[in-house]
Amino acid sequence: MVTVAVEILDQDGVNRALTRIAHEIIEKNKGVEDLVVIGIRTGGAYLGEQIQQRINMIESVTVPFGSIDITMYRDDLASRGHLAVGQTDIRFNLDGKRVVLVDDVLFTGRTIRAAMDAVMDLGRPQSIQLAILIDRGHRELPIRPDYVGRNLPTSRNEQIKVDFDEQNIPRAIYLLKG
Amino acid sequence: MNFNPKHILGIKDLSAAEIHFILDSAASFKEINSRQIKKVPTLRGKTIVNLFFEASTRTRTSFEIAGKRLSADTINISASSSSVVKGETLEDTAKNIEAMHPDIIVMRHSASGACDYLAQRLKCSVINAGDGTHEHPSQALLDVFTIRQHKEKIEGLTVTIAGDVTHSRVVRSNIYCLTKLGAKVRVAGPRTMLPPGLEKLGCEVYTDLREAIRDVDCIMMLRIQRERQGKTLIPSLREYARFYGLNPENIKLAKPDVIVLHPGPMNRGVEISSQVADGPHNVILDQVENGVAVRMALLYLVSGGEPLQQN
Numbered sequence: 001m002v003t004v005a006v007e008i009l010d011q012d013g014v015n016r017a018l019t020r021i022a023h024e025i026i027e028k029n030k031g032v033e034d035l036v037v038i039g040i041r042t043g044g045a046y047l048g049e050q051i052q053q054r055i056n057m058i059e060s061v062t063v064p065f066g067s068i069d070i071t072m073y074r075d076d077l078a079s080r081g082h083l084a085v086g087q088t089d090i091r092f093n094l095d096g097k098r099v100v101l102v103d104d105v106l107f108t109g110r111t112i113r114a115a116m117d118a119v120m121d122l123g124r125p126q127s128i129q130l131a132i133l134i135d136r137g138h139r140e141l142p143i144r145p146d147y148v149g150r151n152l153p154t155s156r157n158e159q160i161k162v163d164f165d166e167q168n169i170p171r172a173i174y175l176l177k178g
Numbered sequence: 179m180n181f182n183p184k185h186i187l188g189i190k191d192l193s194a195a196e197i198h199f200i201l202d203s204a205a206s207f208k209e210i211n212s213r214q215i216k217k218v219p220t221l222r223g224k225t226i227v228n229l230f231f232e233a234s235t236r237t238r239t240s241f242e243i244a245g246k247r248l249s250a251d252t253i254n255i256s257a258s259s260s261s262v263v264k265g266e267t268l269e270d271t272a273k274n275i276e277a278m279h280p281d282i283i284v285m286r287h288s289a290s291g292a293c294d295y296l297a298q299r300l301k302c303s304v305i306n307a308g309d310g311t312h313e314h315p316s317q318a319l320l321d322v323f324t325i326r327q328h329k330e331k332i333e334g335l336t337v338t339i340a341g342d343v344t345h346s347r348v349v350r351s352n353i354y355c356l357t358k359l360g361a362k363v364r365v366a367g368p369r370t371m372l373p374p375g376l377e378k379l380g381c382e383v384y385t386d387l388r389e390a391i392r393d394v395d396c397i398m399m400l401r402i403q404r405e406r407q408g409k410t411l412i413p414s415l416r417e418y419a420r421f422y423g424l425n426p427e428n429i430k431l432a433k434p435d436v437i438v439l440h441p442g443p444m445n446r447g448v449e450i451s452s453q454v455a456d457g458p459h460n461v462i463l464d465q466v467e468n469g470v471a472v473r474m475a476l477l478y479l480v481s482g483g484e485p486l487q488q489n
Contacts, residue, residue, distance in 0.1 A: 071206075072219070072248075085203050087206045117219065121213070121215045122215070
C-alpha cells in the first residue's frame with residue numbers, strides 16, 4: 001500500500017499556532033509568575049522550547065524550561081520490547097509551579113497520563129496545563145488540552161507526522177494516510 | 179537500536195553497540211537516583227528474586243535497590259538461610275523458585291557457568307551477578323560507565339587492571355567490555371596470579387606494576403581474595419603490598435588525570451593504600467553509585483516484552 005502524505009500546516013502555520021498558544025498561556029495565567037514549560041520528549045520538547053522562547057520574548061523574562069521522558073511511566077511496557085529510555089532534564093523545583101506540559105500530538109491521552117505521573121514524582125506543582133499542537137481525537141482517558149494548535153479529526157489508522165529540521169525547529173505537519 | 183535480551187549472562191556475548199545501548203539506558207536511570215522521590219513505576223508487578231549462593235553486600239544491595247526503585251518486588255535468598263544447606267541441588271532450588279513465577283532471577287554462584295545452566299532450564303530471565311571465576315557483567319558495565327563518566331569516552335584509553343587476575347571474574351568481564359569498546363587493556367600481577375592465555379583476550383601482560391601503570395588513563399585494582407587462594411599464591415601480604423600495592427608514589431607514573439577504580443571490598447594497605455583510596459584520583463564511590471543505575475538498566479532491558487509488530 002502506498003502512504004499518502006497530506007500537508008496539514010506549513011512552517012508559517014506552525015509558527016502562528018505556537019505564537020498564539022504562547023499568548024494564550026500568558027493570558028490564562030495572567031502573566032508568567034510561577035510558570036514553567038515542560039516538553040515531552042522528543043517532539044514535545046522541541047515544541048516546548050519554541051513556546052518558551054516566544055513567552056520569553058513577549059514578556060521579556062526567562063521562563064524555566066525542562067524536558068521529560070515518559071518511557072519509564074508507560075503502561076504498555078509488557079507488550080513493547082526494546083524501548084530506549086531517554087533522559088529527563090528538569091533543573092528546577094516544581095513545587096508550587098504552574099506547569100505547562102507540551103506535546104506535539106494528542107491521541108489516546110495515555111502519554112499525557114504518564115507525563116502527569118512523571119511530573120508528580122518530581123514535585124507538587126500548583127497546576128498542570130496541557131498545550132498540544134495537533135489534537136487528533138480518539139481519547140481513551142478523560143484528558144483534555146488547555147491550548148490547541150489545530151483540531152484535526154482523523155481515523156485511527158492515519159498518522160500525524162511533525163517534521164523537524166536539523167535545529168529541531170518544526171518545519172511542517174503531515175497527515176499520513178494508508 | 180534493537181536490543182531486547184532475555185538474559186544477561188556475560189559481556190562476551192554482547193556487541194559494542196549493545197554495551198553502549200546499556201550504558202546510555204543507565205544514564206537515563208541515573209537521574210532517578212538523585213530525585214527526592216526515588217521511584218518510577220516501570221516494573222510494577224514484576225517479581226525479582228536475588229538468589230545469592232555467595233556472600234555479597236554491594237552487589238546484592240545494589241540489585242535490590244535497583245529493583246525497588248523501578249517498583250518491582252524484590253526478594254533476597256542467601257545460601258546460608260536456604261534449602262541449599264539441606265542438600266538441595268541448584269536446579270531443584272531454582273525450579274522451586276520458578277514455580278512461584280518470578281520474572282527475573284539475579285544469581286551469584288561459586289561455580290562458573292551456573293547462570294548459563296539455569297538460563298537454559300528456566301522460563302524466567304536470568305541475570306548473572308557473578309559466577310565463579312567466569313564473569314560479573316554488571317560490575318564491568320558499571321566500571322565502564324564510571325570511566326565514561328570521567329573520561330567521556332572509552333575508545334583510545336589505556337586501562338591497567340592489577341591484582342589476582344586468575345580468580346577474578348571482574349577482570350574477565352572487564353577485558354571483554356573494554357576491548358570491545360576500543361580501549362587498550364593491560365593486566366598486571368605476580369606470575370602466580372596471571373593465568374596463561376591472557377594475550378589471546380587482547381591484553382598486554384605485565385609482572386611489574388610500575389611498568390604497567392606508566393602513562394595509563396585508568397587503574398583498576400583488584401582485591402586479594404584472602405578467603406580464597408590469596409594465601410598460597412604470594413609469600414606475604416606485606417610483600418604483595420610493597421610490589422603490587424598502589425600508593426602515592428607509584429601512582430605518579432600514570433597520567434596526571436588518572437582515575438583509580440576498585441570493585442570492592444578494599445583491603446586497605448594491601449592492594450591499595452589509604453592515601454590513594456581516599457585521594458583525588460579515586461572514583462570508587464562513583465562506581466557504587468553508578469552500579470544502581472546500571473542494574474536498573476539491566477532489569478529494565480530484560481523485562482521488555484515481545485517487540486510490537488510493525489503496522
